[in-house]
Amino acid sequence: EMTTTTLKGDLLDKVALDAMLRRRMFYTPSFEIYGGVSGLYDYGPPGCALQANIIDVWRKHFVLEEDMLEVDCTALTPHDVLKTSGHVDKFADWMCKDPKNGDIFRADHFVEAILESRLKGDKEARGQKVEEKEEDPKKKKKKSKAQAAVKLDDAVVKEYEEILARIDNYNGEELGELIKKYDLRNPATGVQPTPPMAFNLMFGTSIGPSSNIPGYLRPETAQGQFLNFAKLLDFNTGGMPFASASIGKAYRNEISPRAGLLRVREFLMAEIEHFVDPESHKKHHRFHEVEDVELVLLDRHTQLSGQTTVKKMAIGQAVKDGLVDNETLGYFLARIHLFLKKIGVDQSKIRFRQHMANEMAHYACDCWDAELLTSSGWIECVGCADRSAYDLSVHAKKTGAPLVVREALAEPKVTEQWEVEIEKKKFGPIYKKDGKAIEDALLATSQEELSKLAKELQENGKVVIDVPGVGDGKVEVSKDLLAIEWRKRSVNHREYTPNVIEPSFGIGRILYSLIEHTYWTRGTEGGDEARGVLSVPPIVAPTKVLVVPLSKTKDFAPFLRKVSQKLRSAGISSRIDDSTASIGKRYSRNDELGTPFGITLDFQTIKDGTITLRERDSTSQVRAEEDKVIAAIQSLVDGSKTWTDIEKELPKFEGQELEVR
Template identity: 45%
Template structure:
């Protein structure tokens, strides 16, 4: 039987490979994004069939106990829906003390690992963003989802693709006409790439209706996901809450370059909140309306993407799921980053270096190596300007979740803002050997030109000289026109500062523009040659962008375990009489967070509520304060075992017990969460030891070697 199954698998894999070849072929022949998307959807369908067959032959994967997990997260206040006493609102969450401490630790580690280590320039920019910035970035026009609403009740709104998806899943499950299954599945897989009209068409075709009322639905319309607001009174200045932090870096590019002594490459970074007005958020913490991001924009010369520190990550074996893997039906495989660069899987060393640094960061904070993969974007997923893009995905009970995007965005962002703002966002490269360059020289008859155009003269010349740098082709055309017509006409928008100096000169014929006719006798636009030592260029940007909430969620799932994990269902502890067994799912769970990320590094437990012990617990707390190590005191009357269980559940890695020997000689017991091993040492030694364990300058093995083992009454 095995061999029959293997043959089937081989056949299915062949189908995948065929389709992959087709996609490659289409891509090389310049197929449209839409066409590619359809071919990729078919590819995914074939891959899904292959995966399903393969799964039948593999041992079943352990099931994650999400019920127990959710209960612990709620009970121990990792997070909660916001404004719950007012019945809340979907997509907004508050972090409680445990979640908040984890988040603060994560951001602090992120800052050390990325900002300090690479000498990045960190900024902290406004969330309120004026409209022109987000017009230039493309968000005003394109940051949309498709919305449908109940024709009889316009307050009932839905995401069109989500409704269609749910409807098709229902049709597939019902399976009334098996011959239609392939079609349903095909539509399902192509969903992400449908146009507004296609989604609308399928919704009509399959009779999708409003979920609760069963009413008909409107045609899909584009809904912009940014939260609009206005700045100042009378709705004068239109603005949005930023949908990402990156734009704040781009608009400050010139100042950052200046701060960096005009040297490239350099990276800027920002940690901050962003906002997306999801139509109907689902999936809890994974799809929210307000979230923290950490973004890096690494600016680099387009042809100099090697990285001086790449060697430090070249030997890391990272789970890569390359475009080629996806096109060939292969599973992700562990590849050394050095090899991935050598064989061209990853486009350049800088991108590869960031993938390596991300891998090191994620595993340091507790993301499980086997549940972290880097998936390369398929041809249809990437923006037209991007040259390569990899998502760091974490496996959770919701499937593989995109936590970090790592994209080479070429010169797109700086070019867009350069054009829209009229401010050149360039860097300069000093050439090793100077080159001869042809250019159009702008040569006015200064005094006559000034006399005719007065204060605008400077603006017209600024406009023409900016063209020299940013759009030499257009300047060449103007030169030809001037030659042919003996004049040129310009329509410009000029802005001056308080002192009457020209600040901005762009072409445009909206309100505030002025018309100028420049006769050939006042201006020469003369093709010339010059020796060039320095070359202007628009830097490319490589952007690792971290979704902090998703990383925290994945981290917590990866480190959560219940006592029943790994046991087959039937072996689970029998339910107590009259009690549903589910109620017990969340007992004695452990959150095995690494010390560096744990919300508290240590719990301090007086053995009983004897006043001497409680007082000594305060002394111990002072020792931890002095060391700046976070801790929690639990002097409740619960048994020591119960109190350890409580702290295990929130991931506290170490515990200090105060007992009657402490009264005699100030010694305490230090316990490690995962091994449950204990040693005996002095109170100050305990605080210092925990500090060093938490910042990774000491291991538990070191501690066991240094201090006497303890096996007393505190054993949980």
Template identity: 60%
Template sequence: MATEATTGPSPINKTAHPFTRGALEDLLSRRFFYAPAFEIYGGVAGLYDYGPPGSALHANILHEWRKHFIIEESMLELDTTIMTPSPVFETSGHVARFADWMVKDTKTGDVLRADHLVEGVLEARLKGDKEARGVAATEEAEVDPKKKKKKAVKTTAVKLDDVVVQEYETVLNQIDNYTGPQLGELIQKFNIVNPDTGNPVDEPVQFNLMFDSSIGPTGKIKGYLRPETAQGHFLNFQRLLAFNNGQIPFASAQIGRSFRNEISPRAGLLRVREFTMSEIEHYVDPLDKSHSRFPEVKDLKLRFLAKDVQAAGRSEISEITVGEAVASKMVDNETLGYFLARIYLFLSKIGVDHDRLRFRQHMANEMAHYASDCWDAEIETSYGWIECVGCADRSAYDLTVHSKATGKPLVARQNLAEPIVEEKETPEFNLKLWGKTFKGDGDRVKAIVNGLGEDGLVKLRDDLSKGPVEVSDANGDKFTITPEMVKIEKKTTKISIREFTPNVIEPSFGIGRIMYSLLEHVYWARESDAARGVLSLPPMVAPTKCLIVPISNQEVFQPLIKDISSKLRAAGVYARVDDSGASIGKRYARNDELGTPYGCTLDFASVQNGTMTLRERDTTDQLIGKVDEVVEVVKDLVFGQLDWEGACKKLPKYTGVQDV
């Protein structure tokens, strides 16, 4: 029936041909997984369009993400707006802090990201040292999306002093921990210049990564395209809490587009200006960060790179259980540890090689302004270790600052088993005078006063005894309070309800980076043909699940093709028909490149006997059976109810003879 029949298991040698990024990128471009956006106009760096297989793979990864997290964890799904008014990001700290350090070529004006410049030059020098010492070093090529020419990484075979090698390696192991001025010192110390021109660069300066815009026809309302989806969660917290019947803990989740004006985007999908994020905000009691499902994952071993190891200029991995990591306080709490484990399970499930996956802890200088602990799931690719998922404990930062800025309480409440009696300073507002003076800002100013705490209220009372007092909110807006507006007294209160601001554990996924890393991990070439690329994508994420291959495009096959296509559709299996004039082997090879895991071949005996063969992509082994039997097996394979070994027990091997 098919030309690739086998009589026994076919050994797979995925190491026969060394991986080259160029071969994979050629496949992805040729088969239109993705391409530079606006290509016929010359393209714009950092913007890409997905083609049919790329779109399907992207959608399938998101589908599995929704199942793994939203459905399995009973999360509340959101879809919030991309355009965001400036005050939101002023409050969150993004306007002041969401920036990278850049340098300029002093002669051409070309802009480079400072940490990437230092990293790239030092890595090239170390590669040159290896070449000089006779150590094999694989040189990769980088594609310029505008010129479409391969730009070789420039290395010079120069042997370095052992002390210099150690110094370079120490710097690279903590490259994410340097401030802008420190990067400038490294550039001067190591005489780093623009590698493309040989020109010196100036001192690093900060560049805010948000795209700014305006809202409305007058342009008076300043806005930004969101660099993350998180703020939409926090601003809707009170509604989400009410939807969850006031119960803590709970999680909200969102899949959506985000935008970052990268300084010098390169490396394809790994550094882009528009991308899809999947983010979770898990709200938890700050006094209890345990997780009810932690026992399910505590014995799972992960590969950790702790911050103290990096700070010492080393990169040793600790492979320990999640339970051990939490017990030692290397990972701050159970909920954070639980999500690290769930991230690992998700990435492994969709096909990422778990031996090339690690969790790296943020060091002090790179820790986000809102985080108390943060770990990145990094995947090893030909570009090095790439951050694909961040998992941070954001503490109560976001809800607190937005509450202070707006005067709206973003808090949870808990009934206490035993009421608490305490004496505390309490403000009493003259509501009539307060409303007349502050009008729509009344709640904001109340929030300022209520947020002063015990010592702050005592000071305010003392200051008011001398006359009017000026207070300000997180945005710097100032308000004047007079002694007639508020009276502050120590009162005995009985508290039956505890009010608190939840902490937030946030796993944040860059889907494009995960997708590219996955493609590198599943790509290989057959031992017999280096040019014959294969993408061993798991069936759950493969763009097409099954290929229907009639041996001929004669009319006699059409009824059977329609019948099989209809049955696969009814089973929920996405299948395509290839009835082109190419040989069956070539048609299979084209779909191996697309990652299609299964193929059904029809010949003239199929028309007579109602049978067809079933081919498995990686081994090229084939089975045979009646159409309905094969369709049922394909359905079970695609939906994970059966593996290939199990399929071999249900259907006989195809030997080249129609004897079913």
């Protein structure tokens, strides 16, 4: 069990962080005055702005950088679509129930929790220090009842640890067996739960006023992109490979949502579907740009052997070694890493974990998750799956729509084969309603069979073919109704169903992990332990600049207006705080909101028009004319300069003791 730390390496005080997030309204339980609904959260102003900025970076990093085709599809989805995609039958988690008190568990979480609790008890019995994993208080209470300091055999400890390493790989039956084998019981009642049953995670509804169309809220944005494939290919004037992208809400009726943003029932996803020719070996023309990017990898084999040892290596090497299957998958893993780095995720708290066979979604043939380390352990924040041709194939088969690429061949391919030509006009009058079945039977005839029939036709002037369901199953067709000939044919086109590589981002999970990764308190540097700081990079900070006049005097009004107006023109989001609280208190509030810069207007401003600029992380200040300060902020926000650069360019300011630390 790893311990979670703040940005500065101190132990993370989750209770203090939660209180800060609540106080500053980053997010809040939805419908709280009605008692709330678990798994539903609203974003308050700073959370909403942080989310919008993460999305903005995402759109620039992926969609604009690579000319992806962004689409916005509906969340309401008719049953037939999700039946074909496999979600109606397979998009489920394993659920079990305590027959005594009706408690409902997600089976894998249940097994995980009880085994972890036993291992903890064992550690205690052996007199080892136990790290408390953060949980919501309700759960903790329930758990502590069951937790007893019982020493286990060394072999049993090893068995439990191996089970936990591959906990995501068990199906319902296997989870049921684990519950029986290790006699796992609900701590609240002391009773074993029922065998796991599949519980479908989609929210159902029905569409239309009368002849209702059964439907669901989409569990992913991907299906809308697949269904529009032919139109998107056309919009792209036929060019391959290309990617579509979509940002929107998705819905999953989780069996046991966690407290907080990590497992919720309504969430924002950003998904890319990159369509690629399977015969290209999934090469990527920009792979060379990222091949030196180093990733931390946890592969399938390591996990299956009951281990969680990671390897750090360049993605170029990982693809060369076959650890990552192909360049396109590798390219996106590296791009995902660079995106997470750009928004401020802690580089030492990212790993890429490969899915095990049973763990993969029904549509995937390979999948790597970008996991971020939080106080709740390693959390899947981005999935990067190879969905092969699965989705396009099943929808094409179901609907008959040609979800394929038709590619001109550089030189025509010549083929020779037996071909059947039918005189359709004569078929109808002779065979009536059976015409179609007979035609179909002829067209379905194998090459070997056709060669025999050709001979028969030449010799007898007719053929006899099997058509089940028509008359006695044998039908005679005479030579004036068909021809069977050996023909040479030159093919100019190749048709194929593209494969899909899908990077899929859970924005809420990324947002929450980012908060944990960038949080620390002034206590670390000798200041007040109660003063939190959120050191998110300026590019994603909810507000870029806080503007504070030293006091409420009217003399500051014209300067306030001018500074605000100039910041707005420069496209920099700012807020004025002209409350009567001390400057230190006002900055302190904004440190918690992640505001990276502060402008102070003081009496010197009224005299000479200079203002001070304060940086959140160092709390150091510079002083200069308004326009110079605004230009400095602009370069800090667009990333062209660092605070160290600005400290060299503009005079340091230490005039007043404004800071409370």
